[in-house]
Amino acid sequence: MASVSFARVGKAFAGHHAVSDVSLQVGEGEFVALLGPSGCGKTTLLRMIAGFEYPDRGEIRIGDELVGAPGFSVPPERRNIGMVFQSYALWPHMSVAGNVGFALKLKHVPRPERHRRVAEMLELVGLGHLGARRPHELSGGQRQRVALARALAARPGVLLLDEPLANLDAHLREAMQREFHRLHRQVATTFIYVTHDQSEAMALADRIAVMEAGVVRQVARPQTLYREPTSASVARFIGRGMVVPVRVTAPAPRPGSVMVDLFGTPLCVRGTAPIGATRGVVLRAEHLTVVAADAPGTIGCRVTDLSFGGATTLVTLMPEGPAGDTTELRAVASGELPEIGQLVGLRIDDGWLLPEDGDTI
Amino acid sequence: MADTSLSAVPALPGRRRGLQVDGEKILLAVLLVYVGLFALTPLALLFAKAFGRGETGEFLGMIREQWQSVAVQRALWNTLKAGALSTLISLVIGTAMALLVGITDIRARSPLVFVLLLPMLIPSQITALAWIEMTGPQSPILLLLGAAPDPGTKNPIYSMAGISAVMGVEHATLVFLTVRAGLRRVPRDLVEASRLAGAGPLRSTVSVVLPLAGPAVLAGAALAFVSSIGNFGVPALLAIPARYPMITTLIYQRLSGFGPDALGSVAALALILSVLAAAGLTVRAFAARRTRMVVEATSAILPRFQLGRWRLPVEAATWVLLVLIAILPLVALVTSSLAPALGVPLNGRTLTLDNYRFALFAEQATRRAFANSLFLAFATAVASGLASVGLAYLAVIRRSRLARIIDLIADAPYVIPGTVLATGVILTFLRPLPFLHASIYGTIWILLAAYFGRFLTLALRPTMAGLEVMEKAVDEAAQVAGAGPMRRLFSIILPMATPAAAAGALLIFMSALNELTVSALLWSTGHETLGVMVFSLQHEGNSPAASALAVAAVLVTIALAGLLALFGRRLPQGIVPWQA
Numbered sequence: 001m002a003s004v005s006f007a008r009v010g011k012a013f014a015g016h017h018a019v020s021d022v023s024l025q026v027g028e029g030e031f032v033a034l035l036g037p038s039g040c041g042k043t044t045l046l047r048m049i050a051g052f053e054y055p056d057r058g059e060i061r062i063g064d065e066l067v068g069a070p071g072f073s074v075p076p077e078r079r080n081i082g083m084v085f086q087s088y089a090l091w092p093h094m095s096v097a098g099n100v101g102f103a104l105k106l107k108h109v110p111r112p113e114r115h116r117r118v119a120e121m122l123e124l125v126g127l128g129h130l131g132a133r134r135p136h137e138l139s140g141g142q143r144q145r146v147a148l149a150r151a152l153a154a155r156p157g158v159l160l161l162d163e164p165l166a167n168l169d170a171h172l173r174e175a176m177q178r179e180f181h182r183l184h185r186q187v188a189t190t191f192i193y194v195t196h197d198q199s200e201a202m203a204l205a206d207r208i209a210v211m212e213a214g215v216v217r218q219v220a221r222p223q224t225l226y227r228e229p230t231s232a233s234v235a236r237f238i239g240r241g242m243v244v245p246v247r248v249t250a251p252a253p254r255p256g257s258v259m260v261d262l263f264g265t266p267l268c269v270r271g272t273a274p275i276g277a278t279r280g281v282v283l284r285a286e287h288l289t290v291v292a293a294d295a296p297g298t299i300g301c302r303v304t305d306l307s308f309g310g311a312t313t314l315v316t317l318m319p320e321g322p323a324g325d326t327t328e329l330r331a332v333a334s335g336e337l338p339e340i341g342q343l344v345g346l347r348i349d350d351g352w353l354l355p356e357d358g359d360t361i
Numbered sequence: 362m363a364d365t366s367l368s369a370v371p372a373l374p375g376r377r378r379g380l381q382v383d384g385e386k387i388l389l390a391v392l393l394v395y396v397g398l399f400a401l402t403p404l405a406l407l408f409a410k411a412f413g414r415g416e417t418g419e420f421l422g423m424i425r426e427q428w429q430s431v432a433v434q435r436a437l438w439n440t441l442k443a444g445a446l447s448t449l450i451s452l453v454i455g456t457a458m459a460l461l462v463g464i465t466d467i468r469a470r471s472p473l474v475f476v477l478l479l480p481m482l483i484p485s486q487i488t489a490l491a492w493i494e495m496t497g498p499q500s501p502i503l504l505l506l507g508a509a510p511d512p513g514t515k516n517p518i519y520s521m522a523g524i525s526a527v528m529g530v531e532h533a534t535l536v537f538l539t540v541r542a543g544l545r546r547v548p549r550d551l552v553e554a555s556r557l558a559g560a561g562p563l564r565s566t567v568s569v570v571l572p573l574a575g576p577a578v579l580a581g582a583a584l585a586f587v588s589s590i591g592n593f594g595v596p597a598l599l600a601i602p603a604r605y606p607m608i609t610t611l612i613y614q615r616l617s618g619f620g621p622d623a624l625g626s627v628a629a630l631a632l633i634l635s636v637l638a639a640a641g642l643t644v645r646a647f648a649a650r651r652t653r654m655v656v657e658a659t660s661a662i663l664p665r666f667q668l669g670r671w672r673l674p675v676e677a678a679t680w681v682l683l684v685l686i687a688i689l690p691l692v693a694l695v696t697s698s699l700a701p702a703l704g705v706p707l708n709g710r711t712l713t714l715d716n717y718r719f720a721l722f723a724e725q726a727t728r729r730a731f732a733n734s735l736f737l738a739f740a741t742a743v744a745s746g747l748a749s750v751g752l753a754y755l756a757v758i759r760r761s762r763l764a765r766i767i768d769l770i771a772d773a774p775y776v777i778p779g780t781v782l783a784t785g786v787i788l789t790f791l792r793p794l795p796f797l798h799a800s801i802y803g804t805i806w807i808l809l810a811a812y813f814g815r816f817l818t819l820a821l822r823p824t825m826a827g828l829e830v831m832e833k834a835v836d837e838a839a840q841v842a843g844a845g846p847m848r849r850l851f852s853i854i855l856p857m858a859t860p861a862a863a864a865g866a867l868l869i870f871m872s873a874l875n876e877l878t879v880s881a882l883l884w885s886t887g888h889e890t891l892g893v894m895v896f897s898l899q900h901e902g903n904s905p906a907a908s909a910l911a912v913a914a915v916l917v918t919i920a921l922a923g924l925l926a927l928f929g930r931r932l933p934q935g936i937v938p939w940q941a
């Protein structure tokens with residue numbers, strides 16, 4: 001396994017900055033997901049690790065070796081990496097075993113050893129019996145496994161995966177997610193995994209790098225990303241957080257918390273800030289509860305919409321009062337439901353105060 | 362822009378430079394030499410010669426002398442006249458057939474299309490020979506009808522009208538194919554809207570379909586024109602006996618009469634021909650752009666208009682025309698090949714295979730010609746197939762800019778008239794080759810050099826098309842697996858590009874086997890080709906033997922076409938030219 005590091009890497013296509021000023025360290029054996037909306041530069045970043053694109057600025061290293069810098073690039077075939085392509089890109093004229101064994105053949109691994117390793121790899125992905133088939137004789141999920149086995153066969157230091165599950169149906173996707181998890185523990189290789197599906201990233205990755213418009217906004221463990229986003233955009237992107245501007249009013253009794261004023265109601269939120277500062281507070285629907293209209297310590301709201309979602313129902317609310325008419329809030333309700341137009345109280349169980357440079361709105 | 366050209370990736374400093382990188386450079390160098398030697402140099406030398414000083418040392422003397430020569434002016438005028446008339450004939454037949462096949466409910470569409478595409482399989486000189494046999498005093502068909510001209514009178518096909526008719530019929534296929542493709546791009550909603558607006562089938566065709574297909578018709582006509590001014594097979598067999606000089610025959614007669622001494626004046630003639638061809642191709646390119654602008658791809662096929670009670674009469678008229686222009690000449694050719702001697706009526710007792718025996722076995726020269734043509738066609742097909750895989754790989758997958766330029770140049774020797782290329786090839790290879798210290802002029806190798814230049818594009822187009830639709834990740838996956846560029850070329854690209862390249866190579870084999878235009882200027886005794894043999898046998902007055910040889914050649918070609926059709930079914934669309 002090998003580490004990967006980006007130091008202030010930038011890449012532009014015809015003047016358009018696909019990736020700008022990205023610094024990122026991926027540790028040995030780590031599973032890092034690159035997460036972000038379509039067109040944010042995930043694939044470009046991944047292809048720079050592989051060596052298919054060259055950075056205009058900055059440096060890329062695999063392990064200690066410099067592999068990419070402006071005007072300098074180690075060709076992909078000498079980087080000792082594996083890659084799973086979104087389309088799988090299996091070679092149609094080779095059998096499954098031929099696909100998996102190709103890289104070993106190039107490394108002049110002797111034939112018996114090669115056969116053993118190919119069989120082992122196919123066994124690893126549960127396709128031990130299909131070595132003689134051609135790619136077109138496989139189902140989508142099986143092709144995916146072959147692509148995985150092929151990418152891992154030469155024991156690469158880093159495995160790159162570009163939206164490997166995008167072409168599979170929901171069931172298969174879940175099964176493959178477990179597979180990736182197991183494989184990662186088993187093969188001890190660094191995984192870098194591109195996706196725009198946050199639940200996938202959350203479920204799989206040790207750390208997630210959230211990208212937006214060519215920039216890495218935050219790199220953190222999934223729980224941290226959810227609980228303590230550092231910017232409004234990450235808060236909104238991960239788990240559809242709501243960001244509301246507030247003023248810090250007083251220190252809170254609990255350490256690491258402060259009191260803020262939210263729509264005229266005092267509220268204790270996690271985070272630190274000097275008294276009097278204006279910041280954004282991140283609220284999540286799952287921490288908001290609809291209660292009786294005049295319950296103490298709640299915010300008075302009017303219900304504007306209900307959206308049934310199975311076990312729970314999403315309630316859209318508009319806070320009453322002068323500041324309220326511009327901000328919509330969402331709360332999760334189960335059990336007895338309010339009616340549209342009804343006046344209710346909103347209890348807030350948790351909130352996170354964005355740090356100072358976390359672009360408020 | 363993603364600069365992924367090869368030069369953008371310097372090798373690691375201080376590291377052993379991989380052999381693979383060098384392999385790629387060697388490949389590029391080989392291709393550069395291939396196209397440079399067989400395509401670029403001939404054309405460059407030709408233009409240099411044509412723009413050179415004349416005998417009096419005057420600036421641009423060559424061109425001026427030729428331009429002012431009465432013989433040249435006459436040949437040019439004749440070429441334009443015959444070209445225009447034949448284009449008109451192609452236009453009418455090709456467009457009418459494309460409309461009938463494309464937008465009416467005419468029956469037996471497949472045999473109809475097959476007959477319309479026959480000219481693609483039958484080389485010009487053989488078509489001309491077939492027409493001679495059909496319209497002459499010996500014509501089995503006219504004799505049967507009692508309408509043959511009196512023996513001793515001149516065959517009416519030896520005339521401007523005859524030349525234009527044969528070329529017109531031959532090139533109608535080009536118009537047919539272009540217009541049919543154009544009709545496919547006309548969106549059906551537009552036609553349906555016109556029907557709802559109250560237009561009948563005829564009115565819809567005239568007011569909506571034809572205007573939208575207009576650019577395609579123009580493109581087809583331009584292509585037919587370019588083909589007819591560059592045609593040599595038909596004028597060789599018809600215009601020379603008719604004493605109707607045209608530019609291509611003038612070039613041929615000067616070169617075969619005066620040899621390399623005539624190269625200067627011939628180069629100037631070739632230049633005039635190239636300018637005409639370039640004008641035609643410009644019109645075509647312009648029209649083709651217009652077609653693309655009309656609509657984006659639509660998949661729906663145009664609604665087929667019902668011919669109603671006119672269906673049977675229209676079908677009958679169509680088949681009468683097609684039998685007349687496409688089938689009867691071939692029948693006449695076959696009959697003449699079976700006749701014992703000129704003027705002997707053919708019946709069950711006189712029928713003989715002697716001509717075949719003579720043409721295929723007895724005559725030394727034709728046996729040689731068969732061997733030569735097979736060798737040339739095979740070598741050209743294999744070399745072009747391999748070269749196109751390498752070039753397509755560098756141009757499409759490796760995105761080498763130089764390879765893209767080579768690809769563009771490779772088209773030129775095919776789109777210019779064959780006589781022009783042949784002249785350039787003589788200019789290139791007349792002088793002794795650098796390391797060989799001998800000239801290949803007058804050997805079979807000069808034919809091979811000309812064929813290499815002429816036909817490369819026929820394999821290159823399908824191979825490029827095949828790689829363009831191939832997913833680039835397949836190559837990248839091999840790269841990640843550790844394969845260098847040359848390794849990927851052999852292990853990944855070659856197997857995947859083989860079907861398309863092989864189809865192209867087969868197409869080359871068919872075309873090269875019957876090649877006449879280029880060979881006629883480059884052959885020498887002992888190095889004849891099949892096309893040249895048919896031409897000379899006819900010239901010597903042995904038309905039964907010429908017919909027999911022609912029939913044999915056509916049979917081989919049709920067999921190859923069958924093979925290609927079988928093969929083509931497994932290929933992506935647009936690779937085999939006559940596949941819909």
Ligand SMILES: Nc1ncnc2c1ncn2[C@@H]1O[C@H](COP(=O)(O)OP(=O)(O)OP(=O)(O)O)[C@@H](O)[C@H]1O
Nearest residue numbers: 013014018037038039040041042043044045196363
């Ligand atoms: N070869 C290229 N030439 C020009 N622009 C490119 C090229 N590759 C990517 N881009 C541009 O760079 C930006 C980032 O592209 P990239 O493919 O990295 O996005 P992505 O995050 O992978 O998106 P998706 O989730 O849709 O795959 C996009 O705006 C894209 O249009």
Ligand SMILES: [Mg+2]
Nearest residue numbers: 042043044162
């Ligand atoms: Mg992508």
